[in-house]
Amino acid sequence: MESLFSKLCSYMGAFALLQTFLPPPLRQYLDRGLELLWEKLFQTADPYMELQVEEKMGGNHNVNVFYRQVGIYLGSLRSSIDSHTHLKVCRSLENGSLAFSLPDNEALEDSFKGLHVWWTHTSREREGGNNGYGSRDERGFTLRFMKAERSIIMPAYLDHVSMVCAEIEHRNTERLLYTNNYGSWEQTPFKHPSTFDTLALDDGLADRMKADLDVFCKGESFYHKNGRAWKRGYLLYGPPGTGKSSMIAAIANHVEYDIYDLELTKVSDNAELKSLLIQTTRKAVIVIEDIDCSVELSNRTAAKDMDSMSSESHESSTGVSNEGRKLTLSGLLNFTDGLWSCCGEERIFIFTTNHKDRLDSALLRPGRMDMHILLSYCSFPAFKKLASNYLGIQDHPMYTELEDALTRAPHRITPAAMAEMLISNQSDPDAAFRLVMASCASPPAVANPLEVLSVNANKRSIKKGRFRGRTFFFLAAIRGKHGD
Numbered sequence: 001m002e003s004l005f006s007k008l009c010s011y012m013g014a015f016a017l018l019q020t021f022l023p024p025p026l027r028q029y030l031d032r033g034l035e036l037l038w039e040k041l042f043q044t045a046d047p048y049m050e051l052q053v054e055e056k057m058g059g060n061h062n063v064n065v066f067y068r069q070v071g072i073y074l075g076s077l078r079s080s081i082d083s084h085t086h087l088k089v090c091r092s093l094e095n096g097s098l099a100f101s102l103p104d105n106e107a108l109e110d111s112f113k114g115l116h117v118w119w120t121h122t123s124r125e126r127e128g129g130n131n132g133y134g135s136r137d138e139r140g141f142t143l144r145f146m147k148a149e150r151s152i153i154m155p156a157y158l159d160h161v162s163m164v165c166a167e168i169e170h171r172n173t174e175r176l177l178y179t180n181n182y183g184s185w186e187q188t189p190f191k192h193p194s195t196f197d198t199l200a201l202d203d204g205l206a207d208r209m210k211a212d213l214d215v216f217c218k219g220e221s222f223y224h225k226n227g228r229a230w231k232r233g234y235l236l237y238g239p240p241g242t243g244k245s246s247m248i249a250a251i252a253n254h255v256e257y258d259i260y261d262l263e264l265t266k267v268s269d270n271a272e273l274k275s276l277l278i279q280t281t282r283k284a285v286i287v288i289e290d291i292d293c294s295v296e297l298s299n300r301t302a303a304k305d306m307d308s309m310s311s312e313s314h315e316s317s318t319g320v321s322n323e324g325r326k327l328t329l330s331g332l333l334n335f336t337d338g339l340w341s342c343c344g345e346e347r348i349f350i351f352t353t354n355h356k357d358r359l360d361s362a363l364l365r366p367g368r369m370d371m372h373i374l375l376s377y378c379s380f381p382a383f384k385k386l387a388s389n390y391l392g393i394q395d396h397p398m399y400t401e402l403e404d405a406l407t408r409a410p411h412r413i414t415p416a417a418m419a420e421m422l423i424s425n426q427s428d429p430d431a432a433f434r435l436v437m438a439s440c441a442s443p444p445a446v447a448n449p450l451e452v453l454s455v456n457a458n459k460r461s462i463k464k465g466r467f468r469g470r471t472f473f474f475l476a477a478i479r480g481k482h483g484d
């Protein structure tokens, strides 16, 4: 080894001496050749390799999307960032939140499948200065990793970075509530505050729902491996005012999906239903509320009879054939379970009803409605949750008495009525609890002064307190819920 080193030194000495006799252009040429040779030697010996992620590619107009994604991804590595003592901070204009990052040339470590990688950000002044397209700087990230791990990093880790970034962006984007208006969706920002923490539910239901949703959201490979469409169906049923609509909002808030509220009375036929379905995006909660009231869904034969009846009456009144202008149960079944239902992924279908017994069994079978969730009258645990939410009370001397009364209440109280009693007595919890006690023994004292009876014009169904399309409203001044 020593002799090899001394030989190398003597060759270099001879080479340097030889260089002095060479004419300057030839000497420069030789110098550059030597530089390249050293670089090559070092590169071969270096076990690491680097990837450049430049902000702009080619011309200044070509923005590299991956540069932005890396920035967002690295911002999410809080534990790695927190281990540094020299940080940069900025406040977002959009939501006012603080974002921390590392200064230029400082390496941020990340790990993926047990491998370690290092990111650094660099910026240097563009040659020739600002040429009118924005930033003067050439900015970029450098990713450094072991050459031996190349096959895992490229592209699995790079895909991981893009995926995490997409999730973060989805979380930060304002979610939307879509409603259908004769063939197309109209959108409005969705800001319902209901969550599984604010809902008063029977013991364990919130946790079961959250677990089911989490498994669904992470189930892409499971659904694909087993040849199943990546969708899940929930039927929420129970009396009015028990939290079905609130649970829809809680589900959407939990999974952070947009909501498509499908009003069936505004859908003229199966073709329109299909077109609406195709227009929905992935990560969507598709809702049909009060499905028993919207269209006739008793069974497929009856639906067909119904269609032919309405077709005849339409024909006789207008002289126009109704053929091809039908919304049927089979259309709805195809909507939730047919080939078209798979044209987008990560979709949750939710149907609600006050009368589960009125629904066709085909609609309820597993695969269409995977979970049937009963939301019912206020149990004692649900009451305690409401008292904690609205009054900030966790325990009270009257609770034993209240538990007994709520368990044996002849006039069962809905969470909506219970919430009203507590909210209207927020300043006097004792009075609120006395009111609850009294309501357990007699019909709830809180009632709307005006109740609305709506009769569905198309399908002859009657529902209380509902404002739906194509309905007639009968207003009745009723003092007290039971007309007293």
Ligand SMILES: Nc1ncnc2c1ncn2[C@@H]1O[C@H](COP(=O)(O)OP(=O)(O)OP(=O)(O)O)[C@@H](O)[C@H]1O
Pocket (backbone or CB within 6 Å): 198, 199, 200, 201, 238, 239, 240, 241, 242, 243, 244, 245, 246, 247, 354, 375, 415, 416, 417, 419, 465
């Ligand atoms: N389980 C619950 N937990 C917390 N609040 C509830 C619950 N159920 C009802 N509420 C309150 O009552 C109001 C009405 O509830 P919601 O609209 O969710 O009932 P619903 O079951 O959808 O009724 P309907 O069958 O008439 O559509 C909500 O604004 C909410 O504040």
Ligand SMILES: [Mg+2]
Pocket (backbone or CB within 6 Å): 244, 245, 246, 289, 352
């Ligand atoms: Mg509702």
